[in-house]
Amino acid sequence: MKNYKITLQYDGTRYLGWEHQPGKDNTIQGKVETLLGRMLDRPEGDVPKVIGAGRTDAGVHAAAMVCNVHMETAMTPEEIMTYMNTYLPDDIGVTDVREASERFHSRYNAVGKTYRYTCWYGACKPVFDRRYIYVLDSQPDLDAMRKAAAHLIGTHDFKSFCGNPKMKKSTVRRVDSIEIEQKGERITFTYHGSGFLQYMVRILTGTLLEVGFGKREADSIPALIAAENRTLAGYTVPPKGLCMMRVDY
């Protein structure tokens, strides 16, 4: 069986997220698996398993989610891509399909991930990109947020920023960089790291925004990390502003 590496982009607005949920058919993974099953002419209960590099939450978008799937087909990668782009809903697109080595695993082999969170503050509002942007009520202090972000860089136990209270596995992650930029009315937070816990990027962004709005001190971050207590961190910003940008191998 061949192993295909597939790169997807999607507007997550109307989906329950990447991962399969029992009894629900509106997940990205579900849409892709169902379509590939149809492409391969397989019976309904026997669709190929699509492994994603990460599990984006409900309402979160992706510019480049990588997944892989083992399947047997005479179609070329180009033909698979055309088929998928033709029959997937118009809010899910395929940007690349290629054969990978037999042992390639989109999640286990990922060495880095980039996520971007986009906010907006201005006199008008983002009419055309409104599904991808979180609108703020006032202008946050970028310098204060950058100062706070510097404390997050490195390998830490990010338990304070983990949205899953039942998390049994390690909550240690490595954050390589957090870039906070403003272009016009658009404020972006770009996170690169080894991987991120559930809701972690959204909780980090909510915490940084609280610093930006003077609700907490930039220098309070080290103690917050040390506390390993989710209730002490900031709020979880809404999913619409979040987009998975890249997976490194």
Next chain:
Amino acid sequence: MKNYKITLQYDGTRYLGWEHQPGKDNTIQGKVETLLGRMLDRPEGDVPKVIGAGRTDAGVHAAAMVCNVHMETAMTPEEIMTYMNTYLPDDIGVTDVREASERFHSRYNAVGKTYRYTCWYGACKPVFDRRYIYVLDSQPDLDAMRKAAAHLIGTHDFKSFCGNPKMKKSTVRRVDSIEIEQKGERITFTYHGSGFLQYMVRILTGTLLEVGFGKREADSIPALIAAENRTLAGYTVPPKGLCMMRVDY
């Protein structure tokens, strides 16, 4: 009474177009008039009349539609803009409000208009901007389309490109420029002129695309203009790709 010049942007996807339609409440003009009536605390049947620089059709977008409205209010232009952005639906935004001279009329005083039509051709599809882009099945010949477009420049009777068969007024218009550009998978047609007839930009684009796909000759355009016969021109491309970009005064 003061006369306010208001600049709007909107995603026209779910609207019947700019202009009021009897018994229908989902027009841009209707939404704006109803909101201003509420802002001015006027009774329901007595809303202020909002005059638009043009009448965008159902499904057509605007990056900068200009309108004007005569009304009496103690609010500053900034306060009017904030009120409107707060209470208009999230697919209609206000980018500017200012007091204009008493005699300013957004339609009669307009000396030029810019419209842009956006297409896409590529292996993937435009997931995030899918509401604003018309997807083509193949790559059109840009040079042939530019050659055809050159024949359209100038003052002509554009009856062949008018979507309203009952048009009683003059169908003479001046087209100053048509720029056809491709950036990556995005192909844009930017039209600037004195004004455009109903569906004119969409019929011009459909005709140019037919040239781009080898279905008609670039040099057939002068005879097509001279024929003054809508049935001889190209098809009307879908509204989603069209956006009103600018009004000049």
